[in-house]
Amino acid sequence: MGIVLDRKELIKYPFLKESQQLARRHVESLEEFLGSSPGVAALERAKERVVAALTFKKEFGDENTQNLKPEIEIASYAIARMLVSCINDRSLVDRLARYEAERASFFLAADEPEIRRFVAWSVGIDTGAVAMPVIRYVELVPHLRDRRWRLVNREIRQGGVNLEAGEIDELIRERIRAIIADQLPLRVPAGICERLAPVTGEIVALRQQQVLEQFGEIKEEAFPPCISALIQAITAGTNLTHMGRFAITSFLHTIGMNVAQIAEVFARAPDFDPDMTMYQVEHISGRGGTEYTPPSCATMRTFGLCTNRDRDCERVSHPLSYYRLKKNIKKKRN
Structure with missing residues (x-):
């Protein structure tokens, strides 16, 4: 498209190739840049981006970027991606991708129509479309949770999925999120990760604090009966099914x-294989590219893993809800 965004526009959409080219022209050596005053400012702003992603901050118009040059603000986006890549936690990667997509969507809503069309075109979406080819639509919506996005709930004509007013904006946001998420984690040199370690350490500590606030200190006595049964089976030397291993690993990962x-739990098994266990645990915990959530009670029943049900099981529909419930009960008693 025949449009050129100025620097003030490029900082709103740092994932565009034009934005990245601007930053590259001013950052020849990453190591030298990180040691410079602009690099220090960019790193601080990068940390702000990641923290905002963790805390679900959406006050994008209040960002403290007035004193930053456009190329420094764009560089902060690149460094933020390095930070989450060095930490290598898929949940953090996903949150940053979602945050940046929400941020871009916020600015697009107030931008000129031609800029909106250009950004949408850059990510492969036509803002004027009233329908989208089925194959393209299916590629875009798998991570959109609202039932209305399911293909069975859509009107399809002549190989195209009809779109309602406003849905294009949601699809643009989702496409930006997917592009950013698919690019991560980056292969950051070990030396750079070491240099960023003080900041990544702060971010990891914040993430751990969030988990602690949500689930509190880990208490095995509050585990739901199904999870306790799986742990007992491991200790007894029983070979768990794939779903059993998935359920216990995803549950333990989610509670912190x-x-x-987690590998130590599996180490209770008589035939414990450290290498295989670490591989499986890392994959389910998100280092394989996707962070998985624990299966619901309904899914546990489907796979025959719902065992030793008690009265509290009748009050919940998910093992995590059971865990929170039991911890609250124990807390009140103490």
Whole structure:
């Protein structure tokens, strides 16, 4: 398209190739840049981006970027991607991608129509479309949770999915999120990750604090009966099914256990294989590219993993809800 965005516009959409080219022209050596005053400012702003992604901040218009040059603001986007890549936590990667997509969508809503068309075109979407080819539509919507996006709930004519007013904006946001997420994690040199370690350490500590606030200190006595039964089966030397391993690993990861702690649970098995266990745990915990959530009670029943049900099971529909419930009960009693 025949449009050129100025620098003030490019900082709103740092994922565009034009934005990245601007930053590259001013950052020849990453190591030298990080040691410079502009680099320090960009790193601080990068940390702000990641923290905002963690805390679900959406006050994009209040960002403190007035004193930053456009190329520094864009560089902060690149460094933010390095930060989450060095941490290598898929949930953090997903949150940053969602945050940046929400941010871009916020600015697009107020921008000129030609800029909106250009950004949408850059990510492969036509803002004037009233329908979208089925194959293209199916590629775009798998991570949109609202039932209205399911193909069975859509009107299809002549190989195209009809779109309602306003849905294009949601699809643009989702496309931006997917592009950013698919590019991560980056292969950041070990030396750069070491240099960024003080900042990544702060981010990891914040993430751990969030998990602690949500689920509190890990209490095995509050585990739901199904999870306790799986742990007992491991200790007894029983070979768990794939779904059993998936359920216990995703549950323990979600409530705050790290990979090493989860592996220690599997170490209770007589035939414990450290290498295989670490591979499986890391994959389910998100390092394979997708962070998985624990299966619901209905899914656990479907796979025959719902065992030793008690009265509290009748009050919940998910093992995580059971865990929160039992912890609250124990807290009140104490």
